Amino acid sequence: MLREINFDGIIGPSHNYAGLSHGNLAATRNAGKTSRPRAAALQGIAKMRANLDLGLVQGILLPHPRPDHHWLTRLAADYESASAVLKAQALSASAMWAANAATVSPAPDTRDGRCHLTVANLLTMPHRSHEWATTLAQLRIAFADPAFIVHPPVPAPFGDEGAANHMRLCHAHDHPGVEVFVYGESGGPFPARQHREACETVARTHRLHPDRVLFARQSDAAIAAGAFHNDVVAVANERVLFAHEQAFADRDTLYADLRALMPDVEIVEVPAARVSLEDAITSYLFNAQLVTSPGGEPTLILPQEARDNAAVWSWLQDHVAGNGPIRRLEVVNVRESMANGGGPACLRLRVVADPATIDPRFLVDHVGLDRIAAVVEANWPEAIDPTDIGNPALIAQVEKARLALLEALDCLILAKG
Ligand code: SUG
Numbered sequence: 001m002l003r004e005i006n007f008d009g010i011i012g013p014s015h016n017y018a019g020l021s022h023g024n025l026a027a028t029r030n031a032g033k034t035s036r037p038r039a040a041a042l043q044g045i046a047k048m049r050a051n052l053d054l055g056l057v058q059g060i061l062l063p064h065p066r067p068d069h070h071w072l073t074r075l076a077a078d079y080e081s082a083s084a085v086l087k088a089q090a091l092s093a094s095a096m097w098a099a100n101a102a103t104v105s106p107a108p109d110t111r112d113g114r115c116h117l118t119v120a121n122l123l124t125m126p127h128r129s130h131e132w133a134t135t136l137a138q139l140r141i142a143f144a145d146p147a148f149i150v151h152p153p154v155p156a157p158f159g160d161e162g163a164a165n166h167m168r169l170c171h172a173h174d175h176p177g178v179e180v181f182v183y184g185e186s187g188g189p190f191p192a193r194q195h196r197e198a199c200e201t202v203a204r205t206h207r208l209h210p211d212r213v214l215f216a217r218q219s220d221a222a223i224a225a226g227a228f229h230n231d232v233v234a235v236a237n238e239r240v241l242f243a244h245e246q247a248f249a250d251r252d253t254l255y256a257d258l259r260a261l262m263p264d265v266e267i268v269e270v271p272a273a274r275v276s277l278e279d280a281i282t283s284y285l286f287n288a289q290l291v292t293s294p295g296g297e298p299t300l301i302l303p304q305e306a307r308d309n310a311a312v313w314s315w316l317q318d319h320v321a322g323n324g325p326i327r328r329l330e331v332v333n334v335r336e337s338m339a340n341g342g343g344p345a346c347l348r349l350r351v352v353a354d355p356a357t358i359d360p361r362f363l364v365d366h367v368g369l370d371r372i373a374a375v376v377e378a379n380w381p382e383a384i385d386p387t388d389i390g391n392p393a394l395i396a397q398v399e400k401a402r403l404a405l406l407e408a409l410d411c412l413i414l415a416k417g
Pocket of ligand 1: 020100343
């Protein structure tokens with residue numbers, strides 16, 4: 001039985017606001033502020049509980065070893081003597097944003113009938129460029145069943161940001177879909193992180209039917225406004241594409257191509273006259289999880305910031321009142337992640353699979369989440385001020401906290417990273 005499973009990255013104990021992501025306006029705006037790792041992780045756990053309560057299947061991905069001493073060694077450095085920037089890059093908890101872990105093509109879309117996952121290389125940002133090795137190790141454990149094939153990242157120099165720049169439309173999750181790869185070319189002052197060559201490589205690697213794949217360019221305006229990840233301006237689920245009017249460089253062609261491949265696709269476009277690109281990005285309206293509850297009701301799981309924005313909330317109310325395809329709104333609090341530019345959808349990687357084929361250590365129910373919450377409460381630092389990142393006591397606490405979680409989840413095999 002194929003189901004859509006959301007794998008959320010557990011927010012790691014080193015979560016902090018170092019302002020490392022050039023072009024990510026929330027992250028740079030909050031640079032230097034004091035973070036609250038314990039509250040952050042508990043917010044993520046509460047979001048997973050809300051998903052479970054909707055009747056969805058929930059998975060987890062584990063925090064990475066931080067600081068990343070392997071990476072520092074390859075740079076002929078060590079944490080103690082590294083510069084402040086290198087320290088922050090080695091310590092970042094950015095692996096929490098699981099939407100950037102990999103691109104996933106479910107079995108019904110592939111020519112060999114296996115579910116393919118390609119780990120993202122994230123090479124545009126130094127602090128993210130070293131996530132892939134631990135992600136690969138973890139996915140190879142979680143998806144060891146022959147139903148899956150986990151591929152290493154696309155080689156440099158082609159940047160790949162994973163599922164954040166990929167959408168899938170289908171009649172139902174277990175039916176063949178149309179996969180849309182969204183790349184960037186230019187974003188004015190900011191880097192376009194997803195390269196077209198990487199999209200094409202992933203599509204070939206996943207053995208997708210070429211006539212069921214589309215490549216769409218992000219608008220330069222979206223990237224310049226801070227949305228280098230397409231999942232900040234568009235999200236798809238089953239037959240629904242929910243997108244901002246300015247998300248794509250050539251939306252007419254994309255919509256026409258989609259309608260040709262899927263005549264019953266429902267395109268819900270939010271006009272810039274109702275919600276500006278800026279409001280869409282600060283509220284993370286589109287970084288919502290668009291999911292189908294087991295009752296069949298398309299539900300949008302939104303961050304609080306979307307309810308706090310008058311233009312965004314009034315558009316949503318009108319849509320629901322007007323019987324639009326999105327039938328239900330659920331609001332979650334992920335403020336700590338949001339302040340680093342990661343909303344509800346950034347925190348999860350969607351995999352369509354039979355839950356019985358997944359290593360059970362990576363699936364959770366409320367009892368499993370209780371266990372994780374207890375470890376977080378007892379071990380995660382309460383606060384991190386970026387000036388503290390050279391403090392050996394903090395580093396010892398971060399390292400011990402992760403080991404406590406791995407132990408509680410019987411995942412010590414990942415201890416070395
Ligand atoms: O890559 N922020 C992440 C946010 C990722 C959002 N993901 C998706 N949209 N799918 C990024 O820019 C900030 C970390 C810092 O600055 O310390 C950061 O990496």
